[in-house]
Amino acid sequence: MNKWENKEVAFFGKITAGITHEMKNVLAIIRESSGLMEDIMSISPEAVISYQEKFQNSLVKIKNQIKRGVELTNRLNKFAHSSDEALSKIDLHETIEQLIAISQRFARLKNVVLKIAPPNQSVQPTTLVTRPVQLQMALFAAIECCLNAMTAGGIINIGLDKSKEKYAVRVICEGDLPGKSEFVDNLSAFEKWPVLQKIAAFLEGSVELDEFAHGIVLFLPEQLRS
Amino acid sequence: MKILLVDDEEEFVTTLAERLELRGIHALVATDGEAALDLIETDPPQIVILDVIMPGLGGLEVLKRIKAQSPQTPVILLTGRGSTKEGIEGMQLGAADYLMKPINIEELIKKIQVSIKNQA
Numbered sequence: 001m002n003k004w005e006n007k008e009v010a011f012f013g014k015i016t017a018g019i020t021h022e023m024k025n026v027l028a029i030i031r032e033s034s035g036l037m038e039d040i041m042s043i044s045p046e047a048v049i050s051y052q053e054k055f056q057n058s059l060v061k062i063k064n065q066i067k068r069g070v071e072l073t074n075r076l077n078k079f080a081h082s083s084d085e086a087l088s089k090i091d092l093h094e095t096i097e098q099l100i101a102i103s104q105r106f107a108r109l110k111n112v113v114l115k116i117a118p119p120n121q122s123v124q125p126t127t128l129v130t131r132p133v134q135l136q137m138a139l140f141a142a143i144e145c146c147l148n149a150m151t152a153g154g155i156i157n158i159g160l161d162k163s164k165e166k167y168a169v170r171v172i173c174e175g176d177l178p179g180k181s182e183f184v185d186n187l188s189a190f191e192k193w194p195v196l197q198k199i200a201a202f203l204e205g206s207v208e209l210d211e212f213a214h215g216i217v218l219f220l221p222e223q224l225r226s
Numbered sequence: 227m228k229i230l231l232v233d234d235e236e237e238f239v240t241t242l243a244e245r246l247e248l249r250g251i252h253a254l255v256a257t258d259g260e261a262a263l264d265l266i267e268t269d270p271p272q273i274v275i276l277d278v279i280m281p282g283l284g285g286l287e288v289l290k291r292i293k294a295q296s297p298q299t300p301v302i303l304l305t306g307r308g309s310t311k312e313g314i315e316g317m318q319l320g321a322a323d324y325l326m327k328p329i330n331i332e333e334l335i336k337k338i339q340v341s342i343k344n345q346a
Contacts, residue, residue, distance in 0.1 A: 021279060021306045024306045024327050024328065025235045025238060025306070025327070027327075027328045028235070028238050028327045028328035028329070029235065029237045029238045029241065030328075031328040031329075032238055032241040032242050032245060032328075032331075033237075033241055035241075035245055035331060036241055036244055036245050036248075039245055039248050040248075043248065066328065070328060
């Protein structure tokens with residue numbers, strides 16, 4: 001990325017992070033207000049006796065949605081802060097987990113579930129020094145390629161391996177899939193495939209089709225040279 | 227028990243104060259750092275619950291001044307970030323503990339009790 005693109009990413013990151021702080025305040029006010037309603041109901045239940053069940057059900061829904069909102073806001077906040085440093089030491093497993101959480105909606109539109117395999121003990125620790133924004137772009141492009149190549153429904157399972165000083169991120173499709181050659185054709189004809197190759201190269205890594213399964217393997221160095 | 231809540235989000239802090247009052251905790255409220263420091267001087271609380279990100283005097287600066295003005299008063303920080311970075315930074319500056327927003331009131335009360343006990 002050139003200097004201008006870096007600044008653009010940093011700008012979007014900064015504004016998004018600022019908004020997530022505001023959203024947390026909004027959620028905090030809703031939480032305290034619904035909490036106050038609950039408190040009042042518990043000390044004087046007779047005041048709302050004819051609607052008590054409806055009130056309680058609504059409060060449970062509000063609580064659940066606050067929980068969902070907080071989780072999404074925390075994820076978005078972390079995502080926004082990933083542009084703070086152009087190059088940084090990150091946990092790859094944690095980054096995959098984070099990206100999966102914020103990409104679920106895109107998968108859900110195709111009835112696909114994104115999953116992460118627990119890290120293999122031999123891969124621990126899963127840290128690497130890289131460009132966090134581009135790494136997330138590469139992971140997202142790999143997910144998009146798989147979503148495009150598979151039919152609706154199924155699972156995309158993301159696992160992590162390491163050999164020598166290189167990580168291998170395996171993005172594997174499972175479910176009712178087209179034949180391997182059709183899958184490969186779909187994947188390589190998709191506009192995001194060359195994009196993924198370029199980002200992988202920018203991260204001093206590479207991307208390949210998985211030899212044995214329907215999927216992609218993204219190779220990444222433990223530490224960037226430049 | 228008398229505590230001081232400091233947060234620039236007035237609706238948040240006044241509602242939280244009401245909920246604490248229902249639990250027998252008298253909560254004073256300040257919506258900026260300067261007002262908080264004034265209250266600590268005129269009507270000292272047993273503990274301060276302090277938001278980190280506020281306009282004007284930021285929470286960490288207010289924390290430093292509280293520690294200079296009234297070192298025995300424990301401070302619990304409220305942080306807005308998804309990470310624990312600000313909380314840890316605050317504890318290095320003398321905060322007793324921290325909580326991430328939106329908070330759980332029972333957890334807050336527990337931390338208040340522990341911090342006051344540890345201070346005694």
